[in-house]
Amino acid sequence: xxxxxxxxxxxxxxxxxxxxxxxxxxxxxxxxxxxxxxxxxxxxxxxxxxxxxxxxxxxxxxxxxxxxxxxxxxxxxxxxxxxxxxxxxxxxxxxxxxxxxxxxxxxxxxxxxxxxxxxxxxxxxxxxxxxxxxxxxxxxxxxxxxxxxxxxxxxxxxxxx
Amino acid sequence: xxxxxxxxxxxxxxxxxxxxxxxxxxxxxxxxxxxxxxxxxxxxxxxxxxxxxxxxxxxxxxxxxxxxxxxxxxxxxxxxxxxxxxxxxxxxxxxxxxxxxxxxxxxxxxxxxxx
Numbered sequence: 156x157x158x159x160x161x162x163x164x165x166x167x168x169x170x171x172x173x174x175x176x177x178x179x180x181x182x183x184x185x186x187x188x189x190x191x192x193x194x195x196x197x198x199x200x201x202x203x204x205x206x207x208x209x210x211x212x213x214x215x216x217x218x219x220x221x222x223x224x225x226x227x228x229x230x231x232x233x234x235x236x237x238x239x240x241x242x243x244x245x246x247x248x249x250x251x252x253x254x255x256x257x258x259x260x261x262x263x264x265x266x267x268x269x270x271x272x273x274x275x276x277x278x279x280x281x282x283x284x285x286x287x288x289x290x291x292x293x294x295x296x297x298x299x300x301x302x303x304x305x306x307x308x309x310x311x312x313x314x315x316x
Numbered sequence: 317x318x319x320x321x322x323x324x325x326x327x328x329x330x331x332x333x334x335x336x337x338x339x340x341x342x343x344x345x346x347x348x349x350x351x352x353x354x355x356x357x358x359x360x361x362x363x364x365x366x367x368x369x370x371x372x373x374x375x376x377x378x379x380x381x382x383x384x385x386x387x388x389x390x391x392x393x394x395x396x397x398x399x400x401x402x403x404x405x406x407x408x409x410x411x412x413x414x415x416x417x418x419x420x421x422x423x424x425x426x427x428x429x430x431x
Binding site: 228254258276280282287288 | 404
């Protein structure tokens with residue numbers, strides 16, 4: 156990995172962390188608890204499109220671990236890690252084929268992020284009932300995924316470097 | 317937006333809608349509380365009551381609606397969860413591993429009906 160790439164990814168992790176911090180400071184209230192816009196995923200999406208899944212994987216993993224220690228707890232890190240890995244995996248599978256727009260990719264990523272977290276919750280709680288909570292998160296995931304997708308699309312269109 | 321995006325939105329919306337129409341639409345009759353996957357107790361939603369769950373959480377039932385009013389965990393997320401009254405809605409307290417789930421009786425299995 157070249158020095159410029161390391162620097163670039165370091166800056167990206169920082170930006171993602173700032174987004175996490177903003178969301179931590181100003182939680183946007185939704186009718187169902189546990190829903191977040193997931194602003195940091197804008198960064199992950201942009202990196203996925205610009206630099207591929209490996210770079211996106213490192214940024215999202217490091218982001219989750221650091222933001223977990225800063226704003227959350229070890230349990231939260233476990234939830235987020237499974238969620239973001241499943242989300243990135245699903246987005247990697249479909250983003251190159253050009254059959255989905257970035258909004259579609261982002262929406263699938265959001266749904267999979269929720270699914271990953273619910274799966275961990277099912278294991279931790281030893282209960283299947285948590286899956287009903289996932290269903291009520293589905294529509295919200297479509298909405299937040301769409302918004303994040305639009306923001307990422309605008310950012311990619313600017314193309315700074 | 318491409319065709320596959322629309323298909324994705326459609327599929328997920330339909331899955332959610334099926335659950336909303338066939339599962340979440342019924343009014344719940346009982347609340348089932350489990351800790352760490354083990355059933356703690358089942359209570360009727362018809363009777364207004366305050367349930368102490370293992371000295372860690374307190375669930376309040378008023379007008380067929382259950383609300384978590386107290387928890388000894390630091391994050392207090394379950395307190396901020398909405399009240400539940402529709403079939404299969406639940407309140408989850410992750411730190412204490414407590415789940416309170418409201419269920420419509422005509423959907424439950426017989427082993428629950430014993431209570």
